[in-house]
Amino acid sequence: MGPVGGVCPAASVWSVAQFRLQGxxxxxxxxxxxxxxxxxxxxxxxxxxxxxxxxxxGGDGLRGMVTRRLTGExxxxxxxxxxxxxxxxxxxxxxxxxxxxxDTLYVESSNLLCTDSxxxxxxxxxxxxxxxxxxxxxxTTVEGSGQAAIMSAGTAVVLRxxxxxPLQVDPGAxxxxxxxxxxxxxxxxxxxxxxGEGSGExxxxxxxxxxLVYVQPSERNTIGGDV
Numbered sequence: 001m002g003p004v005g006g007v008c009p010a011a012s013v014w015s016v017a018q019f020r021l022q023g024x025x026x027x028x029x030x031x032x033x034x035x036x037x038x039x040x041x042x043x044x045x046x047x048x049x050x051x052x053x054x055x056x057x058g059g060d061g062l063r064g065m066v067t068r069r070l071t072g073e074x075x076x077x078x079x080x081x082x083x084x085x086x087x088x089x090x091x092x093x094x095x096x097x098x099x100x101x102x103d104t105l106y107v108e109s110s111n112l113l114c115t116d117s118x119x120x121x122x123x124x125x126x127x128x129x130x131x132x133x134x135x136x137x138x139x140t141t142v143e144g145s146g147q148a149a150i151m152s153a154g155t156a157v158v159l160r161x162x163x164x165x166p167l168q169v170d171p172g173a174x175x176x177x178x179x180x181x182x183x184x185x186x187x188x189x190x191x192x193x194x195x196g197e198g199s200g201e202x203x204x205x206x207x208x209x210x211x212l213v214y215v216q217p218s219e220r221n222t223i224g225g226d227v
Contacts, residue, residue: 017116019097019147027088027095027114027149035081037121038088038114048084055079079117088114093151096158096214098178105142107150107176107214116146150176152216159215161207168204172219179211 018030026044029036040054055077080086089095090113098105106124115121122141142148150156152175161167161181168186177183184206207213 017147019114019116019149021095021097022087024094024155025089025092027097028085029080029088029114030085031080031082033081033083035079035117036086036114037077037117037119038080038086039090039112040076040078042088042090042113043080044087044089046082046084046086048082050080050082050084050086053079053081077121088149090151093153094155094216095149095151096156098148098150098176098214100142100145100148100178102145103143103178105148105150105176105178107140107142107148108174109140111150111152111175112140112142113149113151115142115148116144119144119146119148150214152214153218153220154216156214156216159213161209161211161213163208163210166206166208167213168206169213169215170219171203171205173215173217174205175214175216177207177211177213179209181207181209181211181213183207 016032016034017036020028020030022028031048031050037055043050043052093113095113100119120143122143124139124141156175159167159169161179186204186206
């Protein structure tokens with residue numbers, strides 16, 4: 001198993017908006033009167049005529065807004081519309097493009113930078129995986145056909161999971177995944193842990209099935225990080 005590449009082709013046949021990377025830390029989106037949804041405040045420059053509209057609650061419609069407030073997945077999003085090129089970045093994070101073909105991207109809201117306006121956003125229950133990450137029990141979903149831009153601390157790698165090759169990931173390094181994957185929370189906490197003889201890798205997420213998992217070369221602080 002190994003990296004299968006972190007960047008997808010920028011061309012998109014279903015949207016006028018074209019996503020492309022300007023270096024590894026800036027996303028350029030070429031628009032001809034259409035719109036995209038981006039993390040609030042992520043615009044760093046633009047050429048042409050653009051309008052910016054904050055989307056209350058960051059969700060799709062009233063149901064999305066209520067769901068996000070209940071689950072805590074309150075990604076703050078703005079709609080950017082216009083003619084020209086708009087550039088997005090956030091804290092010099094590395095950016096990867098993800099192309100969806102009618103499937104679903106599961107991603108932490110803090111790692112989502114921009115999506116095609118036609119993609120639907122929602123929330124999904126993560127259970128103990130989210131709790132171990134310290135990011136809450138829910139995560140953001142992006143569904144449909146189009147492009148999304150996700151961020152990572154360092155250049156992300158994309159690891160393929162197959163039925164014969166499951167994957168274990170540190171919760172602090174996980175960013176996102178696509179495909180038909182089941183995830184299980186694994187814990188190595190036992191009596192020896194409490195005696196100060198822990199393994200140093202007490203928690204992992206095990207992915208089984210068919211899909212791709214995005215992993216960053218940096219671990220955020222997690223509940224089990226020091227166990």
